[in-house]
Amino acid sequence: SGKCLRTLEGHTAPVTAAAFSPAAPHVVSSSGDGTIRLWDIRSGKSLRVFSGHSGPVTCVCFSPDGRSLVSGGRDGSLRTWDIRSGTLESLVRFPVPIRTVVAARRGTRVAVSLAGDRKDTGRLALLDDAFRERYRIPYRVCTPLTASEADLLEQDFRGKLAEAERCATAGDYRRAFELIDTARAVPGFEYADDALALRRILAARFPNGKLRDIREFRSFTGHEGPVQALAVFSSGDRALSAGRDNTLRLWDLKTGRCIHTLEGHEAPLTCAAVDEEGTVAVSGSTDRTLRVWHPGKGACVKTLRGYSDYITATAVTPDGGHALCACRDGSFRLLGLPDGASLRELKGHASHVTAVAVSPDGMYAVSGAMDRTLRLWDLASGRCLQVLEGHGDYVTAVAVSPDGMYAVSGDNGGTVRRWGLRTGDLLRTFTGHTGPVVSVDIGPDGMTAVSGGRDRTLRVWDLKTGQCRHAVEGHADEITAAVYGPDGQFLLSAGMDETVRMWHMDWEPRIREFVRWDEAARPHLERFLIRHTPRSGEDVVREGRPEWNDGDFEALCRELSHRGCGWIEPDGVKERLEQMARQWQGPPPAEKRYAVKQPEKAWYDNRLLLFPVKHWKYAAAAVAVLLLYLIVSSLFHGTGGPGVPDGFRDAKFRMSLIEFPDMAPLEQQPRDRHMKACHRPGDELSFQGVPLSAIHYLFYDGRLMEIRIYPADPGGLNRLWKYYRRRFGRGRQFVDEQTGKITRFWQWRKSGFKRGIRLAVEFDPEEERGGSIFYTSAPRPLSTGFPGRRMRR
Template identity: 25%
Template structure:
């Protein structure tokens, strides 16, 4: 008989304030948007609260979303673009929290995102060395730019001359003409990699930073008129250079540049290093730069008059152009050096509110922290921070309260208590470096074992450490409660297993205080000790209170009787130390997880090994049984959470989501919830659902996902091989073929086949009816059409293809299907259905199959008809849009006149 299980799914993720090098302010300036692993978090930094978590959807194949690597805020709307490590780009609406657009154009991680000034276009760069221009309004890719030979690190628009500037790890800065879609100028950014660049708001200068100790400046020449005569293609060709070198300004930080950005006013240039420093420069106006140049030249003349004129004149750097002595040092003046307590991952400018403040800077630090700083002429001052909703380091231990209402997480320096349902941080208690934890009976206290060897008793209500016990002389690796709730057992690297009983102590009254009973607090009293021959890594007590199991550094598990501490069993078989183990609720099975990547299931009656299973691709950090069952969860350094059946020795589920090593887990008393955490600082709650699943189906899904991943990898490698071209390779299509694109193309082809079969069925039915002498009778409806006509069905299928994938889906279609689709386009335009979609599909088909259409006589009739209909329908849409815009302008003028009259 086939057994069914209930599925566990990710219900919530919390504990991450910021991750990776992505931080932006929204267009209103009220909120800070950060990357939170695969999600996007929106924070109110003034209140220190999470406003909204934008959760990325899972893929059609059930894969977990990739990590967010870059963010860009739209300048004219409440939208944010997020680039992911798998090359996907998503556009989020911050007001509604919806993902409105998803693009799959890059093959590798997105490393640069930049909107143009009006937010209508988005440029993206990637580790695959390509730059893609996206039409935000049309939700589609425009073209792909290729010339760089290494990862694209940053992008910037020069709006007045329709130019895009890009920097790359190949050491070059390239200027692209977006009209002709080609690279017309290449400048050597500096010796080494180019890591960041930015254009000032006035579009006068370009700042470039990399591995050197200088910030390089370029003057932005050229404008709309700096183009030559129209070429044979009808597009104008640029004839003048845009990037003109002006020199460099020295930096103080020894690390490479990570990010360069001008403030919105253009008065401040911030240079983030790869360390803890953020250097700020004040940008001088042309008038101020001239004055500084004159003073510098005067000092030079005065110095030269002392006899060193020739030597100093030779040492003076050359100007960027003849007759102009303004240098980079005249344009930028050092302002302040902001030093944070941790490495800076990203920064963004906030709104300036106070007088005398030159800039407000928000920092994202690598210890899961957001800070806001104000910069003045005199100092850099930290204003506020968002630190409570996350740990500063990885989570090493988890514990659930007896009612499963609170989850405790322990990390270096602090213990936090969370509501697992809402993800809210309830308490933060400063402790030592916690390695293990458990709740005391009543859930008002908790015990934490530290790396220093002490055991700390926490008073949760008072949010403080009520007692610190010097329990061991080395790290405390495990604490486990006694079944009768009378105390707990701790084990340590000092070879000792110690038994403790709860006790309530009374503190002596403070000196000078009134006489009376002192404060009562919970503590623990040492009862007995079990000496072992090696470091003890884990201890577990059977629920019936009969056995004590301890795992040692010598890779064995020793089982003792609890009452007498006499030796009972020795379980050996692991090749590396057992890092975690657990005993089932009926005290019959013991499951152990080891650094040798295997789990072993043991019987506690005779100590026999029921099964050894290769479970993870890296060390197994913790295992835990689901209460009252023989199902178990395991977590490992491979970042996976796995669900097992210990009776059938089968893998049931693989739960993906963590982006780094998973170090700990906790299972609820009812077994309906599992919490996991690890090096990525995120706490993930996996909830049991009512959806049943079967093991064989899950095996098939895993095999299919592996097969599809291999297909995608092979396709990507083939495409990369075809796309590898020398520098100045030019442009290509923006999208790429994915499984979703192929699925969309197959659905269109199936719809066209169904339509053709339906038309043939109608003709055959009409012929049979005419032969029988009973014309006029319609054939029975096809249930596959869903009550729609053939044209409506094909249109619905084409409309379901994502806008960004439509071009690639039509490219996959064979020419016969494309020719058949042209006739349907004419029918849709005649009825006025989805004019924008049909117009775009028509343009794509004609562009993709231009040569074949010219050589096909049967294509002439639909093309001529399509030309007439497209002109009529698009002109009608244009007239409607113009009428609406004129009406809106009229209403705005009327509203302004009414306001002026009311004020008068």
């Protein structure tokens, strides 16, 4: 309409800048009078004035979370202010006036435009960690280049990159890598797409050596809530993310564009998985459904219902023919795709499964659960082959190596473990995370693993030495998922900050001479033969002779280059593959691949215990201590009356801690062994000037447990409530949905009084006087309307 909604007045000089708050209906403005003002849009009032600049303030902006302000002025000072307190948090001075300041939408960086002098047209400063407490800002100042200087730099880059391509064509790979690194050293071209693409093609031919650096390459935004799961296609150009905004999103990794948004779930998603070709995707949600998708079309193929609780983990076999689904109700099933028929249930875990991964050949799976164990399953028979014990907390993530011979798992305690599936032994433990590990993945070459934790870090581990090769931070909140790209040249991570981030991994290749054959490629050829052996109906069992075409063989060669075997000549691979196919007798039995390892059975049912008991003596000692405690408690505290909570026997009370000036002394009150309500009708009762209708004293075993006062009318209750609020603060509130009672309460801890004293104001809609106020020293309240164990939880 073009109408003026409100005029904000208060500045005594021209206004130079204004910005809206991202978190509240507020506006901030800067002025030539040297002040910054925070305004309430709805009322038009000035909420706070920030002063400190020695000259006109030229620019101002909010932090991404709306809790801080950044202002710049002609005095060359950049100041960070706390909005709530109005205090100055930090100060950085520049030698020239500040023109503009802009805060990044995510993260803690601030860009500052500086005024120039006669010889310089201006500068741009980038400040890191601008919104952290007690920061020291390291800033980088950049001067603009002329067009001719920029052209010369680009020509230098293009020339070196063209020479690198010629060396690669001639087979001089060592020289080609040197030229690529030299081209990337040109200012402004360190992460040029052309250089990274050429280097990725050449690096796929050789094993990875030293990891030089990990740098954020691209960020994907679009989810309106935390991203919970990630899956990458084998082509390396697409990825699927699942978020708590009830949607899945298909991303183009080359452009960062969202191709499809898959909608259908009615609650936040918990997990997602895709097959290697990206033709089948499966997602689980807290709406207790499992959905099968066609990612390319963005359509839901099947919705599987009937689960009694939400889905906790899912995985898809590489060929997309089957899926594993774990539910919080404890069920763990093998499903046929795309119809979702349940083929068999995998039973063995003492608690629900939290993570699952399928072997590269699709014949086996490894699952982790809340019972702190991992289990290796034969999907053809549904039999548990191994039980892997060693985690000190429940398992949160698991991954299987490309050759299927070992697994990596993470737990809630912050540790990562490597397991040998051939023997079922724990090979190595990796420590370094300062919080729970939520995601793990193994690199395509099987030499490294990545883990993401709630400490907001990604860590790349050397699986042989156990050392952390690199740790990187970048997410503004906890990390929820981390996966390798199919070629091992990049990582994808997701977090609670609603973003998906792509990280470039700068590997130093180990250049080797080309050979016709190497035994390191044999496990991958066996996997290829298993996958191309026909299936027996809808089951995972495979029988017959393997069959493949030229396209399948090209995919195998491409996969070998990702596995670190790209230096083996394709002719030698084809010759050995045909030789293995002539001798092929079907997939080897599970007993020949993995040692069957089951835990020793004890005389007790270990699943009924919350902690593992290693010997019967420990259990007997625990029972003896419990019996001794019960005997001593009965001797010193008595048996108590009927209906009295056991916790009251341990309660102590001191009358001096309660300020009731109009109450009679404790000695004048009657005492009884059981709880009673004693009041004095006819007396003039008052408290803080509010007339009372009754005072109830509740005793147990001669000890005063509770004092409850009843105002004469609801108005008196409100006055007392306001009195307590002014004196003690807001307190806590609990609403009983069944009775409609509203309880506000406070609690103190004092010397000689273990459990503390609770003061509560209870608003009862069924009480004529509006409710009551009571002091209690009981560990659990005597009143049913007072919040007990539910409130503490």
